[in-house]
Amino acid sequence: MSNSIRDTFFEECEDLLDALIEGLSEMSAGTHEEETVHAVFRAVHSIKGGAGAFGLDQLVNFAHTFETVLDRVRSGEMEIEPDLMRVLQRAGDHLSDLVEANRIESGVDETTHAGLLGQLNGFLGKEGEDDVADDGAEEFVFEALSIDIGAPMETAPQTAGFEIRFTPRPELYANGHEPLLLFQSLSQLGSLQVTCEYASPPLGASDWQAPAASWQLTLATSEPEHAIHEVFEFVEGLCELDVQPIPVGPEQPEQQVVTEPAQAPPPTDPLPKPDHPRSAEPRQESRPDPKPAGPRPTLRVDLERVDRLINTVGELIINQAVISQRIEEMNLPSGAGLTTELEDYKLLAREIQEGVMAIRAQPVKPLFQRMSRIVREASDATGKAARLVTEGESTEVDKTVVERLADPLTHMIRNAIDHGLENAEKRAQAGKEPVGTIRLAAFHRSGSVLIEVSDDGAGLNREKILEIAISKGLVSPEADLNPGEIDNLLFMPGFSTATEVSNLSGRGVGMDVVKTAITSLGGRVTIQTRAGEGTTFSIVLPLTLAVMDGMVVTVSDQTMVVPISSIIETIRPSPGELHRFGVDGWLLSIRGSYVPIVDVAGCLGTGDSRADIREQVLLLVQTEGQSHCALAVDGISDQRQVVIKSLEGNYGHIPGVSAATILGDGKIALIIDPDAVIANSSASLRRLPDPRLEKELPHGIAL
Amino acid sequence: MKPKVLAIDDSRTIRELLRACLENAGFDVTTGEDGVDGTTKFPEVSPDVVITDINMPNMDGFGVIDTIRRGEVNRSVPILVLTTESAPELKARAREAGATGWIVKPFDDASLVSVLKRVTGL
Incomplete structure (x- = not known):
């Protein structure tokens, strides 16, 4: 299997997983439309389909169970309730892990895997009918190509061949079948003799579409009967078919069969095909979308090519500056044509530059959506209930910025839940709702992008921050710091407010790493905090890095x-x-x-x-x-x-x-x-x- | 002239797999990204055979079959349905809808080509 298609599969999985996580979070928030559930189902279904092609069995199996639950949800058999949603979201997270594990060819946590499979199956068991177990078991089997076990094997040795009466219905032609092709397939099983019988349709008959031709076929073969049925597999129900074995006997000389001239219609003379389509009852699901909106067509380009282009455009802009300067030095009379053309050139260079930059721009939406998982995990690990609210998801930022923001944001969100939010008891005392809110917002502000991570927790405890900084020798005890300076101590290397190392935000890195990451993107990060109301970290980033x-x-x-x-x-x-x-x-x-x-x-x-x-x-x-x-x-x-x-x-x-x-x-x-x-x-x-x-x-x- | 296939699937992976396999087998391959895209391309491509997925956004595989079978041109073209399920009722439903045959995913190149040859004679 070609590696490039494998790469495509994993690339596609990223998009599908983004769509899945997005859909699941909409479902969880209750803001979804009916189509969302279908899209979520399709995402899992497509991952399963692709994984099957590469023999990634574990992924296929998990996706299959996941998809079965989603199928029940979309058909309305299962109701979207909080318990189910939680499992679905975890299953979504786990599916991401599975895909990643398969991509890098490593394993996943078996306990989580088994646990989630169990939970998903639990929902199927709880909600499903009796056939659930069978259903699941049967659908796990992926047959390479349908091989129906038809007639019993023992008939095979006793036959010299088969007499086949074949009368197509009009639907057979309408479904794109061609009797001649069926006969060709049959002839591969042995020697075939074909006789065509044309029947004149009764004059004035209303059912003039009724079959006009039928065939009598004699096949000399040692193949079993199910091989015949296999040939007719696709036309089953679209024709009348009668297969009679010819018993072995001396009166059936094989010769006779071969010497008879075949009367199959010549290929150049196509079989009569009714020109009217079969009458089909209108089906709800087959109705085309009245406004096939769909996503706009896109083109995937190797990132390296875009970056090369960006570099070249950078050179173009430098070159344009050089030319401008040279022309200026010539002291041309004002109004000289060259000056006007130079302005045009500047304008064009700028348009090219902006156009190229726009190629790298990406909405922050997928990044924000990934954070909902961080919130869930951090919420589980700390036992503090938290929800994520996002704003300005369509804000576009340079691709590199989006990629390199994932780690800082993850860390800030963990921090916000671990240290920012109060526990349930304290929130109740403060008269706050029990579930803490983490807000993630992005917007453009005068040529930069502003990203804010806020919590509605207790606000920074400045006394404690100062105390820790002094105890760690980061500031001298005599230092006279204003509140802003104290807040900024959080960004000092070696500072960590966690008195006990939680496995969440205390991973040996502090907010200084966040700051370094953002500074390296040409951005800066600031803190605003209000006692009792919460803390906001604001990240200001340049639109482009070039x-x-x-x-x-x-x-x-x-x-x-x-x-x-x-x-x-x-x-x-x-x-x-x-x-x-x-x-x-x-x-x-x-x-x-x-x-x-x-x-x-x-x-x-x-x-x-x-x-x-x-x-x-x-x-x-x-x-x-x-x-x-x-x-x-x-x-x-x-x-x-x-x-x-x-x-x-x-x-x-x-x-x-x-x-x-x-x-x-x-x-x-x-x-x-x-x-x-x-x-x-x-x-x-x-x-x-x-x-x-x-x-x-x-x-x-x-x- | 090479025989033409129109392969419709919303999964890029499957589209690429189909393309690789079919081009290898000597077909001229056009792909569609969903039912709407596929049926839009159908008249201009005028394929010798259509392969379509069932579960797709905008228009599903049944919609594709229906649109082609009710259309003005090339309406009795062979249409093969790609399906991950081998459930008999799904096959029956595809046949009912007007499909010529089906291919169960995951498919291997040889079986895909053999099914294609079976319905097109090419």
């Missing part, structure tokens, strides 16, 4: 790029809007509020931080804690798309710098991470929330 819109700025004679997505506005302040703050700090007064000014050059250590603030340009940006801050730079030169080139592989992480890019003149420019820059400066600006913990500033980053 290209972004940037503001090209100058910072002490170096060209740098600030992501447009974080800039709210650019301001050249008038002297009256600037106010001294402390020794060398400045505040910007804007529309009635004061915003701290952060000197980028000073923060990155690239030059003299005492540049005259009155001559600088300010970029108003939003910080992680949703408040504002102004970044001071020496000048703004352009706004353009830049291709993101990671520095981490070569330089390691540089606080304040997220990546680098290549500009039109071929020079490399650093891409600034405004949040990190602000956090670095926050040592002197206490009022800013969410200070980063890296307080060591790198000095003298040289290009």
Whole structure:
């Protein structure tokens, strides 16, 4: 069996399992439509069908039992009730495990497997009729091709052949059968003599479709009678068939049979076929869907090809920047044709880039749906009842982001249930409903994707967090930390709030791993918590990992790029809007509020931080804690798309710098991470929330 | 000219299996992803034989048979039903619906081809 088809099978299983898990969670929530149950059944059925082709027996058997239960549900024989739903969802999870185990050719947990099979069969036993056991047993047998055991074997040796009278009904032709083909099959069993008898239909007869021809066949063969019936297997019920064995005797010389000219109609002269279709009663299930909506046609492409394309588009954008720069340097008169065409070229390059990026975009729905399993498992392991509510499932994110979010989200959800939610008793005391809610939401916000994991638990216990951090030597006992800083201690390596190591969230990794994973995607994570109401972890991610819109700025004679997505506005302040703050700090007064000014050059250590603030340009940006801050730079030169080139592989992480890019003149420019820059400066600006913990500033980053 | 098969199954795996096997056996293979897709392609392909799954979204295999048998063109084309069940009532139902024959999944290449040859003579 070809390996590529095997790969296809497992790829298809992923889609089917997604559909299955989605359908099951809709059924569980009671928001499903009738079609959902059918889709769930089909998903399991297709997995079974494919698994059968590859001889994956364990998978086939499990899918078969699962499917039998689902069949009862869809036919209405079984009611969807909570106990059944729980087993169905576990069976769905287990089916995923089985598929994965078969893919990597390993085994599954036998106890779970047997247990679930037992539970599923239990439902069949409880609800089913007497024939359940037989039913199951019979359907487990997959015959390679129907071989009906017909007439008893003992007739075979006594016969020289068979006299067959064959009279087709009109339905036989309508069903696509061709008597000639039947005769050909018969002739493979021995020597066949065919006589055709045409009967004139009675004039004016209403049933003019009645058979116009019948055949008398003589077959000399040593084959048993059931071999004859096998030939006629498909036409059974569509014809009148009479098979009589010819006893062995001297008066039946084989010769006679062969010398008789066969009178079968020549192949060029097709047998009379009634031109009218058989009358069929309308069947409910065969009615075509009035609006065959279905999924839109899709094309599966090797990911590597897409990534190659994305790389090439990145090069195209750099190339476009180079050409733009060269043309600019030519100082052409304004209105010159070349300038207009260049604009067109930029536009096209951008459209190509967006189109290519869209290929990689995927809805977060399957990812979110996988999390319902995590919630179930965590809920079981902790004994805390929890349900998952999702929002914005159709939000699209880069494929890599979707893939690499699975682990962080899993960890955050486990954490939220393990540490966030209170136990039933405490929830009752707080007047909350007994089942805790974990909310998973995704939405787009100004060029980024925001993903939130919230619980309606007790909120972070800051005293305890601080206590643990001090006891682990992560902060000094004298440290004066604001609430935001305390919350962020959760992200420190080596921090774990679990006093006893539960097998759930305490796997030796903490939230620092979550943060690292998200940072590596160019994102950031923040915490909002309210005592008694719950905690929300917000993850902000870039839409794509390859290209972004940037503001090209100058910072002490170096060209740098600030992501447009974080800039709210650019301001050249008038002297009256600037106010001294402390020794060398400045505040910007804007529309009635004061915003701290952060000197980028000073923060990155690239030059003299005492540049005259009155001559600088300010970029108003939003910080992680949703408040504002102004970044001071020496000048703004352009706004353009830049291709993101990671520095981490070569330089390691540089606080304040997220990546680098290549500009039109071929020079490399650093891409600034405004949040990190602000956090670095926050040592002197206490009022800013969410200070980063890296307080060591790198000095003298040289290009 | 190669004989033409229209193979309709909502499972990509089964479609690929059918394609591999049938192309190997010298057929010109067109596939349909569900009943609606299959019956839409049917008139333009004008196949010598149709193979269809039963359980499919949008339109099931019985719908496929019904649509073809009630259609204007090529209505008496042989139609083979793919089924995972060997239950006799399912076979009877397929025959009742107008199927020419059936193939029980999982199928092996040889038996699939032999059933095809049996109903098409090709």
